Amino acid sequence: MTYSIVARDTNTGAIGIAVASRFFACGALVPFIGPSAAIATQAFVNPVWGSEGLRRLEAGESAQAVLDDLISRDEGASHRQAHLMDRDGRFAVHTGADCIDWAGHVAGEGFTVAGNMLEGPAVVEETARVFAKRRDLGFAERLLTAMDAGEAAGGDKRGRQAAGLRIHRGEAHPWLDLRVDDDADPLAELRRLLDVASEQYLHFYELLPTAAAFSGNPERAEIERRVAEDQAQRKAENRPSQSRATSKG
Numbered sequence: 001m002t003y004s005i006v007a008r009d010t011n012t013g014a015i016g017i018a019v020a021s022r023f024f025a026c027g028a029l030v031p032f033i034g035p036s037a038a039i040a041t042q043a044f045v046n047p048v049w050g051s052e053g054l055r056r057l058e059a060g061e062s063a064q065a066v067l068d069d070l071i072s073r074d075e076g077a078s079h080r081q082a083h084l085m086d087r088d089g090r091f092a093v094h095t096g097a098d099c100i101d102w103a104g105h106v107a108g109e110g111f112t113v114a115g116n117m118l119e120g121p122a123v124v125e126e127t128a129r130v131f132a133k134r135r136d137l138g139f140a141e142r143l144l145t146a147m148d149a150g151e152a153a154g155g156d157k158r159g160r161q162a163a164g165l166r167i168h169r170g171e172a173h174p175w176l177d178l179r180v181d182d183d184a185d186p187l188a189e190l191r192r193l194l195d196v197a198s199e200q201y202l203h204f205y206e207l208l209p210t211a212a213a214f215s216g217n218p219e220r221a222e223i224e225r226r227v228a229e230d231q232a233q234r235k236a237e238n239r240p241s242q243s244r245a246t247s248k249g
Helices: 047-058 063-073 122-133 139-152 186-199 201-205 220-236
Strands: 002-008 015-021 031-033 038-043 080-085 091-095 104-108 111-116 162-168 176-180
Touching (some): 002 038, 015 031, 015 038, 031 162, 080 111, 091 104, 104 122, 111 122, 139 162, 162 186, 186 201
Antiparallel strands (some): 104 111
């Protein structure tokens, strides 16, 4: 029902998962990410693979050991698909024999791509190829550009409905967590949301508390300065806001 990419940004150490599907709210069930590990669970999805698997990966177990154990205990394992990354950056991937065609996965340097119920292998191959190639892009943009390539290669063979993008930067809470649950062109809508997030939200995030800096930077003036600089740059580049928010007064 889905194709997704699990990746680590070699420049920043950020961990991200992007997913798209003809299945409502795929971004709610597929991606699980922590400060140093990640797992995407899909096909006839078992969300416990995600929650338990992530907890064990964060505790230091290897990706392959966790995956092997999940498969051995799950009577529905042949219908499951998952790819995961452990704290050491090692990946493991499972595509069950009973996943609906086309189903499969590919691995590259620092990432894996997996999908099922797809138009064909070109979906995961193109997603992987573009992600590997576009190192010039920021991590979030790179993930979405790769997903767009997979969609252009056929995507989910049933059509389009939902997509999600989640990125963590070394914290238990996400740097970015965007979802499109029901849309005719969910990846395009996800890209719009990313642009809106860059207007204010991501500037705000940079000043939030972290595990290492419990108070963060609570100075509102710094947030306002960053947002004003961004707005000035957007105006200079003739890039109007894509936000659909409304204001009172």
